[in-house]
Amino acid sequence: MDILLQAVIQGVLIGSTYGLIALSMGLIYSVSGITNFAHGDLMVLCMFGAYTLFAILGLDPYISILVIAPTIAITTFLLYKYLIQPISSQQLMVIQLTLGLMFVIQNLLLMAYGGNFQRVPSVLDGDVMVIGDFAVIQSSLFVSFVTTWVLAAILFWLLGRTDFGRGVRAVHQNARAAALVGVNVRRTQLIVVSLSAAILAVSASLLVSGRAIHPSEGLHYTVVALMPFVLGGMSNLLSILISGTIIGVAETVGNVYLNGPLGFAVPYIVFILILIFRPQGLFGARS
Amino acid sequence: MLELTGLYAGYGDLEVLRDVSLTIGQGEIVGLLGANNAGKTTLVNCISRIIPWQRGVCKFEGRDISRLAPHEVTECGISQVPEGRQLFPAMTVWENLMMGGFPSKARAQRAKTIEYVFGLFPRLLERRTQFAGTLSGGEQQMLAIGRALMSGPQLLVLDEPSLGLSPRFVQTIFEAMAALHREGLTILLVEQNLNVALKNVQRCYVLERGEVAISGRAEDMRHDPAVRKAYLGN
């Protein structure tokens, strides 16, 4: 019972970060209708950025985020502006272009860093927090949890209460009408995409502490992100975050009962099971 | 005020508008008429640059707006009330109006303009916290017009505002339009209903299969059999 509770708590904590990765996917989708299948690979790129900055400058991942976030935001901005937006009318081709990007990024990383797992030491390594007398959790996970929800709160405030945020919601609800009332749709999309990339970079830094990284894990993270994305109805940001928690808990609890690699199959099975009963996702709407 | 010359536009290989020219003078109410699929909405979307047309020239207040992006056209002072309203359904009436005031020039005036819109359409004031998706057809049309007014336009383009509305609401809409016109707003009205249009505009253009078939004063056209033929003819 104790182990189960521990696993659930851990799952909630790690699930928040999964939710954050999925949230950045959802933000991009809700404003542009585009899903980047190289999303996870971009995240692994950030992780290896943290690794490099540590190797060269000894920077802790919680510090190097300040360099990585703007870098990846600019990179993603350029990617979208010159590769994706010009063909954005053809959804299938955009997906295929991003699949090609997945290929490029993954192999670039393999070429640069080799095929081994790496670790990035951080200041919170090995640190644990004790809750009462029933749980012990890694401090890094707790930091991830708090950061995720603080970021989310800021994002929701931005979307709900500022002019820019209202413009973003307008583009999501009716892009043509948004253009007619004076919103620069293309520019709004690019800004949101860059912002999402920065959020993705933050998720990468949060995850990198205490986790081994590998260049070909991109696809795995893309899939881990797409599950809350779909379960959350693809555009409902809050539901996406909550679905992330569900996936996280499924993973940690699965690992309690199933040893080895099969434990990681549990979130996928939970995903499929939920879709069997609610194909539109937990919070989505049937078209 | 608006001078359109030699517009050719379409979708991909399909040519919808051919050599369309029209002018709208300051303070006029001009009608754009024609049967279904004559190209009226396409023309209006060309003026707003929703459709990126290549051939022709469009000038507004002397300024060439032929290559602008849609949001820039709105910033110049042309505001469109789209066909089918095209509101933001998950935003409240108030938020929709705030969105109308998005262009930077209009933002400072938003509070005043919103008051004006509520004065013009008191129904909207009552429903200001209601989601736009839950309004009735007539209320949605009022909101769409109000939203378009929020940017402080010099030219208001209305695409089939009476579509699907009950006669009472149609009257309200056209009374509001007349009031706006009296206060100096220039209006381009797209209408399918010939009689309604001719009653409310000064001059009009009739589109037939993508070309300007007839143009002239509304009074003259009321009795012209060729106009009716353009509507009913094949």
Place this chain on the structure above:
Amino acid sequence: MSKEISYAAARGLVAVLTVGVIVSAMPEYYSGIATKTLIFIGLAMAWNIVGGIGGQLSLGHSVFIGLGALLPAAMLLKLSVPLWVGIVCAAMISSLIGAGLSWLTFRFRLGHLYFALVTLAVGELGRIIVIGTEFLGGASGLLVQYKPRSVLGVQLSVATQSLIFALAFAALTIAVTYYLLQSKLGFRLRALKGNEDAAQAIGIDLLRSKTAAMVISAVLSSLGGSVFAQYNGFVDPEVVASPILIISIILFTAIGGVGTIWGPVLGVAILFPFGEVLRGILANSLPGLHLVIFGATLVAIIRLMPNGLVGWLKSKMRFLRERRLPRAVPRHASRSQEGL
């Protein structure tokens, strides 16, 4: 109708024999690439039944390919079951999974993106299950020793056997595609692809049609996996069961032109050998560089020719024959000028 088919079949047979003779005459390194190209053409055509004709981007076909590659080998090595039994089992299980996947995603109209995402998740799940299951070889894979065989008195080397299987498989998938396009199912799929609302309005059952396409595609992909396993000998789960394999195939197909019959063939036939040759040239300098260049080329082509090679060629041909539409309505003078 059957005269047409037998004529086409005869031409197909001639083509197959010609290719077979040419490839077996090549030096071993190149005939290996050619054999592998044929297998990939077959896999691309199999995928194209769902992806191109059906219009749905399936990222989960790795499950079928992986099953076809690993299950027969596992059943042979661990249960001493003859290979062909294993191949049939894999094909049957693939068809069931395919049907299930179709039911899961096409019951309600949830869109192309939904389908792509869910199939990707299933593909990744397949990879995890394969790696976690010892019976299927776990993370280390399975090795089957194929032996040269004598058929009708002719001694066939393993390489020649692979070539024959690869040829047969590619020909089979092309034949199935050709036949499908002429059939009622092909018509229904194309109608659904063009306009789902209209197609359903005239009575086409979306779920039935998509499921039929998926099942055919799954069975063919499974067979392709078996052929691939035979060619390689050693089956690496990270290769066959990972979505990365099918993604490269999808990219070749996209570049060729997704909805067409020759698009996948063209795309694979040009790009796959290109990739292999690139690997041969660059493998010594920086490992993995060839894949980066390769991937970048793919991205560039998709960006510049979003309609694929076939679509690009078509639009170039259309550009060369500019047409002017005749005037539909004679222009009326403005009535007010005539003083009415």
